[in-house]
Amino acid sequence: MKNPKLPREFLDGLKAIAPLFLGVASFAIAYGLLARRAGLSLLSLTLMSVLVFAGAAQFVALSLLISGSSFLLILLITFVINSRYFLMGASLGPYTRRWNVKWQSILSFLLSDESYAMTISYFTKNAPSKYYQLGVSLGLYVEWAGFSIVGGLLGSFLGDPQTWGLDFALPATFIVILMPMIKTWQNAIVCIITGVFSIVGFTFLPTKWYIPFAAVSGTIVGGVLEIWKRK
DSSP states (O other), X not given: OOXXXXXXXXXXXXXXXXXXXXXXXXXXXXXXXXXXXXXXXXHHHHHHXXXXXXXXXXXXXXXXXXXXXXXXXXXXXXXXXXXXXXHHHHHHHHHHTTSOHHHHHHHHHTOOHHHHHHHHHHHXXXXXXXXXXXXXXXXXXXXXXXXXXXXXXXGGGTOOGGGGTGGGHHHHHHHHHHGGGOOSHHHHHHHHHHHHHHHHHHHHSSTTTHHXXXXXXXXHHHHHHHHHHHO
């Protein structure tokens, strides 16, 4: 009896995330350290990574826990932060709409900033493959959960993760993924304007509202530029 082989696209997805390993690992460790400072047990911080799987939102939730914020406020702010995934899912829709609900549900849960960037880049150059997206997303998911536990175990040994620069590791990694995708002047304009809106929103809007504000503004600008280009 032959052993079943994993689809080639799935293995390609796993290989594709290799350059992200250190960035994801360090960010996950930073989360585990901060979770310990917030008073979470190893089980609680692990469940948050496994069930929520949203790095930025998890960090914000921990910061709010440390400051004594209410559960309702934490829920609202994390929803605002994660609302960007509506836009990411919508942009993947043209490639994934023919997949069944089971696949769409699994891949929606596993969607992250990094998996989105790598998947959309792959889909624009190759035939859309659910196995490729699964390889990328599942690999990042397992790594995030695993190194969250490592950070939780290290706990008091490393102290504040910001003193080590670990909190910036994953954003820096995401920038490295994004830059090669800027191939036209329209892409560059959208990135610049989105960055400007992000700074303006960060300066004048409360809490984390600058994230969806900048994302929606950049999407509108991109749509307008695309219409203008076609005309």
